[in-house]
Amino acid sequence: xxxxxxxxxxxxxxxxxxxxxxxxxxxxxxxxxxxxxxxxxxxxxxxxxxxxxxxxxxxxxxxxxxxxxxxxxxxxxxxxxxxxxxxxxxxxxxxxxxxxxxxxxxxxxxxxxxxxxxxxxxxxxxxxxxxxxxxxxxxxxxxxxxxxxxxxxxxxxxxxxxxxxxxxxxxxxxxxxxxxxxxxxxxxxxxxxxxxxxxxxxxxxxxxxxxxxxxxxxxxxxxxxxxxxxxxxxxxxxxxxxxxxxxxxxxxxxxxx
Ligand code: ADP
Ligand code: MG
Numbered sequence: 001x002x003x004x005x006x007x008x009x010x011x012x013x014x015x016x017x018x019x020x021x022x023x024x025x026x027x028x029x030x031x032x033x034x035x036x037x038x039x040x041x042x043x044x045x046x047x048x049x050x051x052x053x054x055x056x057x058x059x060x061x062x063x064x065x066x067x068x069x070x071x072x073x074x075x076x077x078x079x080x081x082x083x084x085x086x087x088x089x090x091x092x093x094x095x096x097x098x099x100x101x102x103x104x105x106x107x108x109x110x111x112x113x114x115x116x117x118x119x120x121x122x123x124x125x126x127x128x129x130x131x132x133x134x135x136x137x138x139x140x141x142x143x144x145x146x147x148x149x150x151x152x153x154x155x156x157x158x159x160x161x162x163x164x165x166x167x168x169x170x171x172x173x174x175x176x177x178x179x180x181x182x183x184x185x186x187x188x189x190x191x192x193x194x195x196x197x198x199x200x201x202x203x204x205x206x207x208x209x210x211x212x213x214x215x216x217x218x219x220x221x222x223x224x225x226x227x228x229x230x231x232x233x234x235x236x237x238x239x240x241x242x243x244x245x246x247x248x249x250x251x252x253x254x255x256x257x
Contacts, residue, residue, distance in 0.1 A: 023149040025057050026050060030085065033064060036092045038137040039085065047132060053078035059227075060085050068250035069227045070241050077255060079195065079229050080130050087114045088131065089193045090225065091140055091164050094190055112184070114191035117212065119148040119199040126156040127195065128167040140164045145172045145184075155182055170200060170208035177215035185216055189224050194244060197230040197237050206236075214245060 024030060027043045027050065052060065055073040063069050063086035073079055091113045117251050118124040124146050130234050131142045145168030156178075166173070166184075176184040194200070198211065216224075226244045229235045233254075 005053060008166070016232075023057055024061050025052055027052060027238070030060070033061070034086065034160070035064070035089050036138060039088055039092070039134055042134040042136055043081065043105045046136070049081070053082075054255045055079055055253065056082045056085075059185065059251070059254060062251040062253075063225070063227060064089060066225060066249075068225060068246045070233075070245060070250060071227070071229045071253045071255075072231070072233050073229065073253075073255040074231050075196075080127055081134075083116070083133060083193045083195070083227050083229065084131050086133060086225075086227070087116070087165065087193060088138070088140060090191050092138060097163075100169045108150045111162070111188060112166050113164045113188060114213075115173065115186060115189065115195070116165070116174060116193040116195060116215075117170055117200070117209070118167060118195045119169065119203055119205065121148055121169055122165045123196065124169050131167065132167055135165075142167065145176050146255065147172050151175070151182075155184070159183060165221070170205040170212065174208040174211040174215070177212060187222070189216055189222060191198040191227070192216070192244070193227045194240065195229050195230070197228050197240055201240065206240075211238065219246070 025032065027040060031040050032035060055071060055077045058081050059069055059071050063083070071079070071082070074083075094113060116124075116127055118127055124144055128142050128144045135142060141162045142165045142234075143154075143161070143163040145154065145166055147169055151172075161186075166186075168176075177180045177186070195210075226246065228237075228241055228244060
C-alpha cells in the first residue's frame, strides 16, 4: 500500500527532527504567523489556553500553510482546536471583510466555506459550540446539520443567519447537500474536515461520506484543503484518505501522547 508506506516514511522523517522547523507551541505565537487577532484572543484570553497540545503543535502550522493533512491522534488530545484554527483563519483570509463586520451581509446557506464532518450529533454540537466561541467578533457564522433535529427549523435558521462553517453528521449532511430544495450548497467550499474518521467508518457511514464527496464541487475546479483526523489508521481509513486527500500536497502527523 503505497500511500501507507508514504505516510510511514513521512512520520519517520518527522521523528528524526527534534524540532521541525516552523512548529509553533504557543497559541499567542499564531499572531506572528498572521492568524486573525480576534481568533487568537478568543483562545488565549477567552478560553485561557496558552500552550498547544502535541497534535495542535504538530499540525496547525502545516494546515495554515495550506497543506492537506492526515493526523493520527487519540481522543482528548485537542483535535478540535487543531482543525478549527486553520479552517476559521482560511475563511477569514478568503473573505477579509468578515473580520470587520458583526453582521455579514454575504452569509447565505449556499455560501458555505467549510464543512466539518463528525460521527455523532453530540460531537458535532461540541465542535460547533467551540467554533462559535472562537469566532466571536469575526462575523463568521457557524451552523450545525445533525440528525434528530427538525430539518425545516435548522434550514430556516441557516437561511436567516447564513452559514460559513457547517458542522454535521454524515447522514444529515448528505441529505442536505443532495436535496435541491434545501438551499444548502457549497460551490465555494475551501476547507473540509473529517473528524474521527475511524469511528465514522465503524458506524458504517461510508455510503454517506461518498454521497457528500460527490455532492461537493470538483477539487480540480474548486481547490479545497482537506484535514483528516483519526485515532487509528486501519486500511479503510487509508482508503478514505486516498479519496479525499491531495496526494501531492499533504502532511502526515502522528502523535505519541
Ligand atoms: P479530541 O477532539 O482530540 O478528543 P478535544 O478537542 O475535544 O479533543 O479537546 C479535549 C479537551 O481539551 C477539551 O476540553 C478542550 O477544550 C481541551 N483543550 C484543547 N486544547 C487545549 C490546550 N491547548 N490547552 C488546554 N486545554 C485544551
Ligand atoms: Mg474530537
